Amino acid sequence: MIILSNGKTQEFAQRSDDTETLWVRLNELPDATGWSMKPQGACLGDLCVPLPEHKREEWIADADDWVWFNYSEFAEMLGQKYVRDGDVWSLGSIPEVRRMGLESAVAPDFEVTDRNGDTLRLSDFRGHKVVLFTWSSW
Amino acid sequence: MAQDSGGPGAVDKWFDRAKPTYRCVVDPTHEISSLFGWVNVPSAAWIDEDGQIVRSNEGVYPAETTIGFGLGKVRMGDDSFAVATRDWIERGADSEHVWTSRELAERLKPVDDDRLMAEATFKLALHFEAMGDSERALRHFGAAQDLAPDNWNYQRQGWTHKGTAYATWKILRRTSDMRKSTDESFYDPTGLPGENFRRYVEPEWFWTPAVRRVKQLVRR
Numbered sequence: 001m002i003i004l005s006n007g008k009t010q011e012f013a014q015r016s017d018d019t020e021t022l023w024v025r026l027n028e029l030p031d032a033t034g035w036s037m038k039p040q041g042a043c044l045g046d047l048c049v050p051l052p053e054h055k056r057e058e059w060i061a062d063a064d065d066w067v068w069f070n071y072s073e074f075a076e077m078l079g080q081k082y083v084r085d086g087d088v089w090s091l092g093s094i095p096e097v098r099r100m101g102l103e104s105a106v107a108p109d110f111e112v113t114d115r116n117g118d119t120l121r122l123s124d125f126r127g128h129k130v131v132l133f134t135w136s137s138w
Numbered sequence: 139m140a141q142d143s144g145g146p147g148a149v150d151k152w153f154d155r156a157k158p159t160y161r162c163v164v165d166p167t168h169e170i171s172s173l174f175g176w177v178n179v180p181s182a183a184w185i186d187e188d189g190q191i192v193r194s195n196e197g198v199y200p201a202e203t204t205i206g207f208g209l210g211k212v213r214m215g216d217d218s219f220a221v222a223t224r225d226w227i228e229r230g231a232d233s234e235h236v237w238t239s240r241e242l243a244e245r246l247k248p249v250d251d252d253r254l255m256a257e258a259t260f261k262l263a264l265h266f267e268a269m270g271d272s273e274r275a276l277r278h279f280g281a282a283q284d285l286a287p288d289n290w291n292y293q294r295q296g297w298t299h300k301g302t303a304y305a306t307w308k309i310l311r312r313t314s315d316m317r318k319s320t321d322e323s324f325y326d327p328t329g330l331p332g333e334n335f336r337r338y339v340e341p342e343w344f345w346t347p348a349v350r351r352v353k354q355l356v357r358r
Contacts, residue, residue, distance in 0.1 A: 004261050007169040081255040083262055085274060090265065092258035093172065095248070102246045105192075105239075107185045108173040112139070112163040115146070115153060120163060123189065129230070130185040131223055133198075134171060136142045137149050138298045138305055 003032050004090040007110065014087065015063050022075070022082065022089050023068040026060065033071060033091065042074065047096060049078065140164045141171060141179055143264050143295055167264050171291055172257055175249060178290035178325070182219065184226055184236075192236045193226070194246060195219065197325030216334040235330065245326075256285035260292050267299055275299055 001014040003024075012032050015023035030036040034044050037060075041050035051059060051074075059070040075082050081092035101108050107130075109123045122130065140149035145166045153162050170176075174183055176196055183194040199215025226233040237245065249257075263278035279296030286292055293312070297305035327333060 002265070004265055007167055009265060079251075079254075081251065081258045083255065083258045083278075085262060085266070085278070088262065088265060090258045090262040092254045092261075093249075095254065098175075099248060102248060105190055105242050105246065107183065107189050107191050110169055110173055112165055112170070114161055114163045115150075120161065122185070125185075126189055127187050129187060129227055130183075131227075132139060132170065132174070132183045132185065134139045134141045134165070134176065134179045134181045135152075136140060136179045136294070137144065137152060138142070138294045138302075138309075 001087040001089060004088065005033055006091075013064075013066070015068050017063055019087070021070060022072040022084070023061075023063075024071045026067040026069050029069055029071075035074075037069070044094070044097065047100065049096075052077075139170055141168050141291070142166060143168075143267055143298075166268075167261060168291055168295070175246070176291070177286075177288060178294075182223075184223070186230070191242070191246070192231075195325075195328050198328065216332060218330040218332045218334070219328060221332070222328075222330050252285045253289070256282045256289065256292060259285060260295075263296065272299070 001019075002009060002011050003022075010031060012028050013025055015021075024032045026037060035042045037043075038048065040048045042048070055073070059073055061068055061070070072082070075091065079095045083090050083092075107122060109121060111119060111121050114120050140153070140162070142148045142164065143166050146164050149164060165171075171179075171181065174181070174194055176194075178196055180198050180200075181194075181196045182198045184192045186192050197215070198219040200220065201213060201215060201217050202211055203214050204211050222233075222235040226235055230236075259278050260282035263275050263282060266272075266278065267275040276296075276299060279292070279299060282289075282292045283296055294305060294309060297308045
């Protein structure tokens, strides 16, 4: 299956017995979604979300000789919107991350490629003033 | 930052013509607008040395703008944003144009569930467009446009999938419809001194005087 998330398009393994749910292998969770599993819960940067105790066994399950995480239900708990067509899943923004960004007014970091093919991150420009300006051909 | 699903092929000629001295990037999946909550181009943000947003505006049109894929030049804005930007670059936090924390809180607002769903749907449409699956791309562009009708990035990029002539026609028609309405606007005013804020962003075509003269002659 293909997951569109955080500006990336990546292919991941799919749980063979349930293709209607977005199950992500636990070891691929950080690449696929940005979240990683820690003792305190699922964490994304400074944000950690405890998993509901009664859901833990349901959301983390063994299948196909791998450990899988039920990202569909986790996303619904977060209020993160997602949409699927065939084997392509597109994940929207995480409301809590947006809220934290708005509250702090810290510019969200991103990675883009410039015209020379060099990768730029906004955070590379710390210590400088930055003017971002968007335009398009349309 | 060129925000265009066509990638470098769609935007390089504009970059070449502008001969920019600043860093130029292409953002084919509209990630930066998603992150900053922008709904149209041109949009802009000022970010200080500590990575803090100190201003974020939509509709920062210059005095002269090329629209309709180079079809024509129009007067829609002014140079107030450029003047203010120079002032901020020189004076930093002392610039009167830097937003206060209260202004930031008022201007940087969360988006609702429909718009969050629209964002995921629009990204799906861009994926299928890149894969050459036009049928599925159009279906998801349409769904994103319905969920977020005020997001001009979704409207204009989606229309462009059907070709430049179709997109230009749709843009002009939607603009014309909006001019008839009294309660819609593309953007909030920037609030900058000298701003020529047009609530309906009515374009004034450079050839309008010539067209008017031709119409008068035809009527005679």
